Amino acid sequence: MSLRTKSHPIAGTLAWLASLLMFFPIFWTVLASFKTELGAIATPPELIFRPTLENYTEILSRADYLSFAMNSIVVSFGSTILALVVAVPAAYAMAFYPTKRTRGTLLWMLSTKMLPSVGVLVPIYLFAITTNLLDTRTALVIMYMLMNLPIVIWMLYTFFKEMPKAIIEACLIDGASQWQTMTLVLLPLVLPGIASTALLNVILSWNEAFWSLNLTAHDAAPLTAFIASFSAPQGLFWAKLSAASTMAIAPILVFGWFSQRQLVRGLTFGAVK
């Protein structure tokens, strides 16, 4: 009998305990968002209480949540699409036509990710002023695209490398062009990998909190800026903070839940096999 075919009570219990523990902070936050301010800090903690929506109405009256959320959506998906457009050809070329410099180029790309953003704030800010891009979604889309490009290229590269090279050879010999080979043959094969790369990129862009705060004011401010306006207001703020937090993470959390299967499927394909 294989271990995997029968239910395993001890492993199951431990796994469930760990999962509940990991999820608990999120659950606790959502719970607190429905309490009154005094209820949220009561000791012993309130477990049974009459839920209130007052925190949510208060927040909605103070901030245009939909505008923040819309910016988050546009910016994270926009930058992901743009990153893929640039990265797919590059990763393809690197995987199938490696040169001596390929590995060096890849690692150099990855190392650019380690430069702390705050170190280049002033040059980028000055650049954004001269190009009139301050407080535009375009600026954030470009920044995120560039920021995540190394990771995207690298992940795609590992996916492409798993592809059977014989197929490509055959196509090229048959007289198909590079472009046809790439779009008609290869793309369907690596689609799960691309999907999971894209998902990861959306999550990373959604949660980025430095450029989103520093390059926006009002028009392009995403949810990370929204949360910065509720992070430490005066007086009792635990319940309102919880409500604002819930609102900031709910869209991406739900998105993540629905796409996690895809994320797993894609990852199995490439890098880690």
Next chain:
Amino acid sequence: MSASVATAAPKRRKGGGANANTLPLVAPSVILLLAFSIIPLIATVYFSLLRYNLTNPAIHGFAGYKNYLYLFRDPALYSALYTSVQMVVEILILTIGSAAVLASLFEQRFPGRSIARVLMISPFFVMPTVSALIWKNLLMHPVNGLIAWITRSLGLGVIDFFADWPVTSVVLIASWQWMPFAFLILLTALQSLDEETREAADLDGAGPIAVFFNVELPHMSRAIAVVLMMETIFLLSIFAEIYVTTSGGPGDATTNLTFLIYKRALLSYNVGGASAAGVIAIILANILASFMVRIVGKRLDE
């Protein structure tokens, strides 16, 4: 392994035309990245040689190597470097260690496994600022926090996390966020472990612990290398968790290199000094990257 298929010989020969074709494919991203990293890099190096303070235009002119001199004379730099490394290493051990065990548990069949998995990976979707705020205010707060209430009820007194265990607290919060990432990758790696190997181990009468160490862990080694590299890249520049909870303190206990640069750039508005520290960070990143080529890169190319 597919190594035999991947002999480079045939395509090298066809070389000329194909290679020429790849240039337009790679060029956009390389040019973009080059522009992205080179232009700020040049600007950063240039600024690092200036006396440049945003809030005090009276300070201007060429500083030469002075900014670097002040930086290297500042003991804060060395403690920040140490803190950076300490945090990354601790988070890596914590996340990869627990993720490996959990991935192995999730390889077993049990009721509600897919729901448990969804719960398990949820923290990864939470933005760092929010997760730090949640942990600081709702859980670790020494008066109103849930953990304080639990320890008090058990008669253990109160743990003042951010004063007594500042680094550990930041590490815990960051690990909570990054463990799901490691878990996800290790889990997918384990799923590719073939059934025969497992069954062979079962037939040998190996217990679950032996299977974990002798079969599963070796199988995950490449995935672990991937996690190691990806997490290092992200964790070296960990910032929001520190900013929200301890602001680099108490003292400079939780000031890592990123936070030090932040202090220079956005508290002193000392662009010259911050740029000098930024240049150091870039150099370090490249040294680290070249190490990674050697350690991780090899594993990946196998």
Next chain:
Amino acid sequence: MLAATATVAQAATITIATVNNGDMIKMQKLAPKWEAATGNKINWVVLEENVLRQRVTTDISTKGGQFDILTIGSYETPIWGKLGWLAPLEFPASYDVNDVFPGVRDALSANGKLYAAPFYAESSFTLYRKDLFDAAGLKMPATPTYAELAGFADKLTDKSKEQYGICLRGKAGWGENMAFVDTLVNGFGGQWFDMKWNATIDTKPWHDALNYYVDLLHRDGPPGVTGNGFNENLALFTTGHCAMWVDATSAAGLVYDKATSQVWDKTGFTAAPHGVTANGTGWFWAWAMAVPTTSKNQDAAKSFLAWSTSKEYVELVGQTFGYTVLPPGTRISTYANPNYIKAAPFAETVKASVLTADITKPTMNPVPYVGIQYVAIPEFQAMGTEVGQLVSAALAGQTTVDAALAKAQASVSATIEQAGYK
């Protein structure tokens, strides 16, 4: 024809960067009235204090022009005004500039020109729980000393009930723990610099003050004190965990707010404690709004400033939110308003504190700088925060007071030398 186009062109959209505290949130809620009256529109950028400060400083110093109105403090206003970054303000007679406390006006002026309109001003004072004092048979004097405060705190601490004798700021930052620590040091007779800009931190007054601070908080303070700033202390005090609290006078309206405070009817107010001197023992701070010279909508921006800091606005707040929460500390007329006097028993104490705080005489001995809980030079933010970090390290027990002060002295000396003050 021309006149008509001119009026149409006046309708503008202005972007206001502001801080997320109670008074500003009220302003945000009332602003639609101004929008309706003028036809202009406001884009709000509401941020947490530290983020706000970084955001507006980056923008104004690089001439980014993102904001038409900045919410800044009495620290930045004169510095930025002198640099020519802010547009000077002139108000119509109806605004009655002379109704604004002269000290507040001076603090927001440079070279004789007003650069920011005060939204509210604050000093620091002592809040205490009358019920706990009565129960223990103690009496709070009108002008308490630090020694007396320590005595009370020892008697009123009962950790088994989570009742702490005194709550003070411990979170590192020039506007957080250092605001209090500076007034404490001033009271002990210390200062940041002597007349030649030599740092005077590793001196007896600083040592005495910090030893007092660390010992007192260890004995009688709440746990987690190194994480407590104004907001955290407010939460502790309003939920009944603190017997005394020395902090901003703007806490008064919030502590008195029945909706969020459990101690609104049990709280007394008195002057900030003093030591060997009373100079600089209560701080001075004003949140104000300024128009950067890069703004393209200066007229609309100035019109909003005039409205949101006017007498009419103060009255509007009273009518809408109740008179307890009027923006305090800026206008003489506010303190002559019978509704306010009736609704806010702390009004006189606050007024007295704001009026006594003199930013030009912050210490016992003469100093080359102005500012009570800050030194009005651009380098102070970083310097104050650096020293604040060291103080919080001493408070957390990670280093000794002596070591922290020696380090602070070295770091401040280096900064001031690099900046070329000496």
